[in-house]
Amino acid sequence: MTTASQLTPRRQATRARLLTAAAEVFAERGFHGASVEDICEPAGFTRGAFYSNFASKDELVIELYAEHAASLRQAIAEVAAQPGLTLPDLLERVVDIWTRDPDERRRWYLLTTEFALHAVRDDDARRAWQRLQSQIRKELGALIESIAARHDLELAVPTSDLVRLLTIVLQGGLGQHLLEPRAVRAGALEREFLPLLVEATTR
Amino acid sequence: MTTASQLTPRRQATRARLLTAAAEVFAERGFHGASVEDICEPAGFTRGAFYSNFASKDELVIELYAEHAASLRQAIAEVAAQPGLTLPDLLERVVDIWTRDPDERRRWYLLTTEFALHAVRDDDARRAWQRLQSQIRKELGALIESIAARHDLELAVPTSDLVRLLTIVLQGGLGQHLLEPRAVRAGALEREFLPLLVEATTR
Structure with a gap:
């Protein structure tokens, strides 16, 4: 790329x-x-x-995804670097970042989910997706490890698995909200479960 | 319906x-x-x-989904009723059921994800999806509560939120496997995280 x-x-x-x-x-x-x-x-x-x-529409989507993921990661890294923030506060702020632009988040959900479906079916798209995800996991993993160190926590599961779990729960919580906006307010499931997940995967 | x-x-x-x-x-x-x-x-x-x-292609998909969800729930209920099974064993068996027919699971993932995308964009499809999901959550919730009681556990979060979380993690784990079949074996993330999630959401 x-x-x-x-x-x-x-x-x-x-x-x-x-x-x-x-x-x-x-x-x-x-x-x-x-x-x-x-x-x-x-x-x-x-x-x-x-x-x-x-090279293709696929490559353009991959680059859009890379830019979007980098900007989310950057926003989280900035908050995480603030002195004196407790871990529960940081998790609240992560969900604030995640929910701050509902229209953008919805477009993002639709585009990435459509592209993921395409990638399940198409070998080239899947390889491009894998390369990108592997890079994102490395960068997000490094951020998570630095946050854990800062808060005196040790990860009890492999970092890359934890990144996968957090991605699944953020994306899945967003999906539940978009499908049932009245029953599930934006960020509600993420706010409820992120602290439990962090507690369950650290020591 | x-x-x-x-x-x-x-x-x-x-x-x-x-x-x-x-x-x-x-x-x-x-x-x-x-x-x-x-x-x-x-x-x-x-x-x-x-x-x-x-009435429509949508209604047919909803009925396919209802049948499929009922058959998964039935299979889990049968295992859960076996005497002498520990909770960790039961969770292993749930993942066995979830991964036992890879082709069917893949088709199922593609169809439900496509329909969910359609439902985010289409009001009628979304209402039909909501009605079905609400019924499934009720039935799965009752099953989870009976399993918790049997294993002397109390749920620390609302039952319907727990059903949402478990659905998100099963569906998300499957998605990760389908997108990266070599890096993530079928059921691997579900096997790793279901026990941690159960521990984090019960007392």
Whole structure:
């Protein structure tokens, strides 16, 4: 995967505009409903411009995902670095970050779930997904280990399994909220269960 | 929702054959890729026969889901009723049931995830999903409460929230396995985390 830092500023700007345009079109039409043409046309790009920046629609989604995950991780890392914050307070703040933009979170849920379904069925998409997830797990794992150390906790399960569990519970809690918005308020299950999970997986 | 027991045997048989045919077509083409015609034609049904049994493709999926959930719950209830089984053994057996038919579980994951995405976007589908999930939560909740009582445990969280958490972790663990079959063996995350979750949510 090409990383943004290897590109010229002009090229970076084009990629960024394509990513923004794509996010909007996916929000409206879904991953499968949005063609490369649908993404290019409103933003005034040609197919050529698209394909000189991304090998495929899949690669673009993977990059959107990577950016989104990095921005969530960055927000959590900043909160975690605040002095004097207790672990329960930190977990509350993580859920605040997770729920602070409901529209974005909903779009995000739909796009990642659609892409995951696609990746279960498609070998290339699955390999790209695996590479990205492995990188995200490494970065999130390092963050979780530093938080644990700061709060004098030892992980009782492998770090990467804990990252998987936390991802499952955040994503699953969001799914329950989107399917039953009145019965499950945004972040309610996450707020209820994150502290229990942390207690169960640390010592 | 019409329940099977209110129907004549002939009608029940027709519904059952339509459900079987639909499950096969969904497995091949996905929920969105399979039209009512696609479901009827190979099984030799007319559209009229379909619509005299189901109001829509959505209603048929809901009934497939209800049947599948009931059969899983029944299998768990039977194991749970075995005398002398410890709680850790019971949890192992639950994961055995959950992983015993990988192809069926995969089809099931794809269909329910596709339908959930549809239900996030579509009001009618979401209402139908909510009615079904509420019934399933009641039944699973009663089973969990009886298992807890049998093992002298008290639930430390609302039963319906616990059902949501367990559903999230089973479905999420399956998703991780399907996306990374080599890194995550079938049932591995569920086997690792179910006992910890039970310990964290009971006293």
